[in-house]
Amino acid sequence: MNGTSKWRILTLDVRPTGYANAVLYRCRSPHVKDVQEVQVIQSLRSHFKALGLGVCFWILTLTASTVAAQEWPSRSVKLIVPFATGGSADVFGRIIAQRLQDALGQGFVVENRPGAGAIIGTDAVAKSAPDGYTLLVMSNTHTVNESLIANKPFQLLRDFVPIAPINFSDLVLVTRPNLGANSLQDLLRMARSKPGGLTYASSGPGTPYHMAGELLNHLAGVRILHVPYKGSAQARTDVLGGQVDMMFDAIPTMVEQVKGSKVKAMATSGKSRSSIMPDTPTLDEGGVSGYEATIWLGVMAPKGTPAAIVNRLNAEIRKITGNADIRRAWSQQGSTAMSMSVEEFNKYVVDDIAKWAQIVKVSGAKVD
Numbered sequence: 001m002n003g004t005s006k007w008r009i010l011t012l013d014v015r016p017t018g019y020a021n022a023v024l025y026r027c028r029s030p031h032v033k034d035v036q037e038v039q040v041i042q043s044l045r046s047h048f049k050a051l052g053l054g055v056c057f058w059i060l061t062l063t064a065s066t067v068a069a070q071e072w073p074s075r076s077v078k079l080i081v082p083f084a085t086g087g088s089a090d091v092f093g094r095i096i097a098q099r100l101q102d103a104l105g106q107g108f109v110v111e112n113r114p115g116a117g118a119i120i121g122t123d124a125v126a127k128s129a130p131d132g133y134t135l136l137v138m139s140n141t142h143t144v145n146e147s148l149i150a151n152k153p154f155q156l157l158r159d160f161v162p163i164a165p166i167n168f169s170d171l172v173l174v175t176r177p178n179l180g181a182n183s184l185q186d187l188l189r190m191a192r193s194k195p196g197g198l199t200y201a202s203s204g205p206g207t208p209y210h211m212a213g214e215l216l217n218h219l220a221g222v223r224i225l226h227v228p229y230k231g232s233a234q235a236r237t238d239v240l241g242g243q244v245d246m247m248f249d250a251i252p253t254m255v256e257q258v259k260g261s262k263v264k265a266m267a268t269s270g271k272s273r274s275s276i277m278p279d280t281p282t283l284d285e286g287g288v289s290g291y292e293a294t295i296w297l298g299v300m301a302p303k304g305t306p307a308a309i310v311n312r313l314n315a316e317i318r319k320i321t322g323n324a325d326i327r328r329a330w331s332q333q334g335s336t337a338m339s340m341s342v343e344e345f346n347k348y349v350v351d352d353i354a355k356w357a358q359i360v361k362v363s364g365a366k367v368d
Helices: 044-072 088-104 120-128 142-146 184-193 208-220 232-240 251-259 308-321 322-330 344-364
Strands: 008-016 019-030 038-044 076-081 108-112 135-138 160-176 200-204 226-228 246-250 264-268 294-302 335-336
Touching: 044 208, 076 088, 076 120, 076 251, 088 108, 088 135, 088 160, 088 294, 120 135, 135 142, 135 160, 142 208, 142 344, 160 208, 160 251, 160 344, 184 264, 200 208, 200 232, 200 294, 200 308, 200 335, 208 226, 208 344, 232 246, 232 251, 246 251, 246 335, 251 264, 294 308, 294 344, 308 322, 308 344
Parallel strands: 076 108, 076 135, 200 226, 200 246
Antiparallel strands: 008 019, 019 038, 135 294, 160 246, 160 264, 160 294, 160 335
């Protein structure tokens, strides 16, 4: 409720009950067709007016929030993707949008607002009304940016409320075919023999591809130079063309290039081997103990979005990611569906921020 002017007390009566002095308030909301009656037990008659009005408005606030959530959505909902079209956030964000639209009977419209390392689109959501009609499709680029970019106009946990995760995808480390490395250990020996002499491409500072390389540098004790691009396509082109030595990339994107011998796969980045590249070892198996880096996606809303709406969205998204057909299709693409409560997802985000803050600190990674 945005002020008491929206509410009108119709009656204020004291009626005897078996408990003490009970005050019956009959209040009307512009969102409620029927008069709402609330019986409030009040033991101190001398204070019933002051206490009663406060309790009435408190109850009406709860009622308004509940009714708003029940009515939501009454119009189209916008999902802002702060990344370019065609990327994983865009692709999976559109799947979630379509499924939500089917389930809730209102349009869920994806709007791409890329730029400045996801800052532009994310800031637009942070500045939106917290009414459930503007949502953010986010990734772990956001958790990295919390420590990588100090002067952002927003802070993730201050200005947003986590709703639900969508999925995660492992990456694959590939090299140009004529580099001379036939395994991860070959590559690491080469990197240790000439610190700073090898390069890896990424789609830009702070992206999961960039930070996967920094994590490799940290855990393997090597120094491979980062070459940032303004998107994955050009980074990929230059690795294929031999201008850059290697890169981390999405497995579904690179699997055909590996099969065609246009690049060599050194290792994948997950805890276990990829179902679509089962013959490629993980970095942990290849000798980089404890290595794990993925791309994960989720949905957030502006801080202050009613909890009832957040919980309803969480429930609907979990239905989508729990769907057997969805899980099977995503698995065939190298992605694993995720399902968490709002509280679990909040902890996941907090832990991921802490993980990458440490890597940013020890690597000296920065945005130029």
